[in-house]
Amino acid sequence: MLLTVDPTSEVPLFAQLAAAVRAEAAAGRIHAGDRLPAAREVAAGLAVNVHTVLRAYQDLRDEGLVDLRRGRGAVLTAQAATLEDLRTDIDGLVARARAAGIHPDALAALVKEIARDR
Amino acid sequence: MLLTVDPTSEVPLFAQLAAAVRAEAAAGRIHAGDRLPAAREVAAGLAVNVHTVLRAYQDLRDEGLVDLRRGRGAVLTAQAATLEDLRTDIDGLVARARAAGIHPDALAALVKEIARDR
DNA sequence: CTAATTGTTCTATTTGCGCTAGAATAAGTG
DNA sequence: CACTTATTCTAGCGCAAATAGAACAATTAG
Numbered sequence: 001m002l003l004t005v006d007p008t009s010e011v012p013l014f015a016q017l018a019a020a021v022r023a024e025a026a027a028g029r030i031h032a033g034d035r036l037p038a039a040r041e042v043a044a045g046l047a048v049n050v051h052t053v054l055r056a057y058q059d060l061r062d063e064g065l066v067d068l069r070r071g072r073g074a075v076l077t078a079q080a081a082t083l084e085d086l087r088t089d090i091d092g093l094v095a096r097a098r099a100a101g102i103h104p105d106a107l108a109a110l111v112k113e114i115a116r117d118r
Numbered sequence: 119m120l121l122t123v124d125p126t127s128e129v130p131l132f133a134q135l136a137a138a139v140r141a142e143a144a145a146g147r148i149h150a151g152d153r154l155p156a157a158r159e160v161a162a163g164l165a166v167n168v169h170t171v172l173r174a175y176q177d178l179r180d181e182g183l184v185d186l187r188r189g190r191g192a193v194l195t196a197q198a199a200t201l202e203d204l205r206t207d208i209d210g211l212v213a214r215a216r217a218a219g220i221h222p223d224a225l226a227a228l229v230k231e232i233a234r235d236r
Numbered sequence: 237c238t239a240a241t242t243g244t245t246c247t248a249t250t251t252g253c254g255c256t257a258g259a260a261t262a263a264g265t266g
Numbered sequence: 267c268a269c270t271t272a273t274t275c276t277a278g279c280g281c282a283a284a285t286a287g288a289a290c291a292a293t294t295a296g
Contacts, residue, residue: 079218
């Protein structure tokens with residue numbers, strides 16, 4: 001699995017990392033039961049601090065996407081499959097929004113807003 | 119139109135404001151041609167700085183949702199109707215995600231990620 | 237059982253962004 | 267014209283992101 005990060009982005013590094021993992025799961029490139037690379041490993045590979053990676057992993061745990069245990073690492077839960085199922089729907093929505101000239105960030109913010117007050 | 123803001127949220131105020139406007143447009147409570155309340159007015163009503171409101175308005179302009187001109191204020195573009203059209207699709211996606219136990223923020227981040235690298 | 241791996245927790249420091257504040261300026265309205 | 271409204275600048279404050287180092291606890295591997 002290839003995690004990348006853009007240090008110049010206004011999006012926090014830990015958020016980028018978490019987003020990358022979600023995307024990998026949704027794309028079916030990683031699956032339930034798979035183990036994410038160790039935080040220290042990712043940190044070294046991306047020239048990023050360990051705490052930053054762990055923050056991302058902890059957020060994913062809070063969402064229920066990974067199980068996080070000492071000595072064992074971060075293991076994907078069954079929710080990975082759920083994300084993969086949603087991917088088709090998301091692709092469709094993104095395609096329609098793109099065709100309509102809606103900015104990606106605006107679409108995401110709108111989804112967040114609508115999902116929030118339900 | 120009723121704009122609100124949560125000062126305790128970790129989401130920046132300007133982002134909350136922009137999100138609120140998008141949501142109003144998507145819900146069909148404001149339409150193309152409608153004028154948003156003046157920045158100073160919103161700022162006073164919400165106990166927020168004018169610059170913060172203007173930052174939100176400028177973001178919306180960059181997205182193409184409003185026309186922003188001195189002396190005239192912020193006027194909704196035709197994109198408001200587009201957002202309203204997308205709302206049904208978003209509602210559906212949100213409902214499915216909710217049923218699957220996906221966290222709203224995670225869904226929004228996933229949409230953003232998928233929309234980004236297309 | 238021992239050693240290595242891996243996340244957890246703690247303290248500390250630096251940096252950038254959000255937000256506020258005030259003022260001057262320019263464009264549009266009535 | 268007076269008035270409204272966004273635009274652009276400077277300045278400062280506070281907080282969260284990110285870095286760094288260390289000690290600790292749970293799990294795995296040998």
